[in-house]
Amino acid sequence: MFDVRQTSVDEHVPAGGLHHPDPAEIDLPSLLHSLSDPVRLEIVRSLAVADEGCLACKEVPLPVSKATASHHFKVLRLAGVIRQHDEGTRRISELRRDDLEQRFPGLLESVLRAAQTNELAPSGS
Amino acid sequence: MFDVRQTSVDEHVPAGGLHHPDPAEIDLPSLLHSLSDPVRLEIVRSLAVADEGCLACKEVPLPVSKATASHHFKVLRLAGVIRQHDEGTRRISELRRDDLEQRFPGLLESVLRAAQTNELAPSGS
Numbered sequence: 001m002f003d004v005r006q007t008s009v010d011e012h013v014p015a016g017g018l019h020h021p022d023p024a025e026i027d028l029p030s031l032l033h034s035l036s037d038p039v040r041l042e043i044v045r046s047l048a049v050a051d052e053g054c055l056a057c058k059e060v061p062l063p064v065s066k067a068t069a070s071h072h073f074k075v076l077r078l079a080g081v082i083r084q085h086d087e088g089t090r091r092i093s094e095l096r097r098d099d100l101e102q103r104f105p106g107l108l109e110s111v112l113r114a115a116q117t118n119e120l121a122p123s124g125s
Numbered sequence: 126m127f128d129v130r131q132t133s134v135d136e137h138v139p140a141g142g143l144h145h146p147d148p149a150e151i152d153l154p155s156l157l158h159s160l161s162d163p164v165r166l167e168i169v170r171s172l173a174v175a176d177e178g179c180l181a182c183k184e185v186p187l188p189v190s191k192a193t194a195s196h197h198f199k200v201l202r203l204a205g206v207i208r209q210h211d212e213g214t215r216r217i218s219e220l221r222r223d224d225l226e227q228r229f230p231g232l233l234e235s236v237l238r239a240a241q242t243n244e245l246a247p248s249g250s
Binding site: 027037103105107109115 | 152153154155157158160161162163166228229230231232234235236238239240242243
């Protein structure tokens, strides 16, 4: 009924496929590392408030080159934070909210709240 | 009433003093980076369950050299995760639970819960 090999026959996925770790494989140090960069936090925040929960890479305004942005998206995907698929020439990303909630309850939401606080008051008392 | 320079006259502190960021200066990317290492997560877990909330560095069993362990404690201190002071030849560390809760509510606790989950089931199913 459920074929774990389905990604290998998905016509939108390039040869080799886009790797996404299973929820049980999501590793806490790797996850925290993926979230420890301001640009990647901004990607996660943008996806969290996106209208349909997903965005094309180019729809997230970032102060870095296209190649650097692609790298950051990839780090997030390999850490299990986002899921990506291709639609024509656009690579669409969405947060793996349910998978992360299942693996580490409350963690993503507390990071999203913290990201908002960090933005509002990075210094001062 | 509150003298921010008080650390400079603390007799236990070496010349220059041990730097601890103010709560408002704790930066989310730096905080997450400090927690994105298995050894540093183990230090944080050990401090979280320590009898009096604090431990000497040498009381935390770690699979690394003394110099490497000192480096990891320092990364945690500079990120605002732990507070350290010297007692004779022992450097004592404690989690800055209240400061972190004030700065980023719920974040440290969700990381501690996640660290326990990560330990229990890093792979499988």
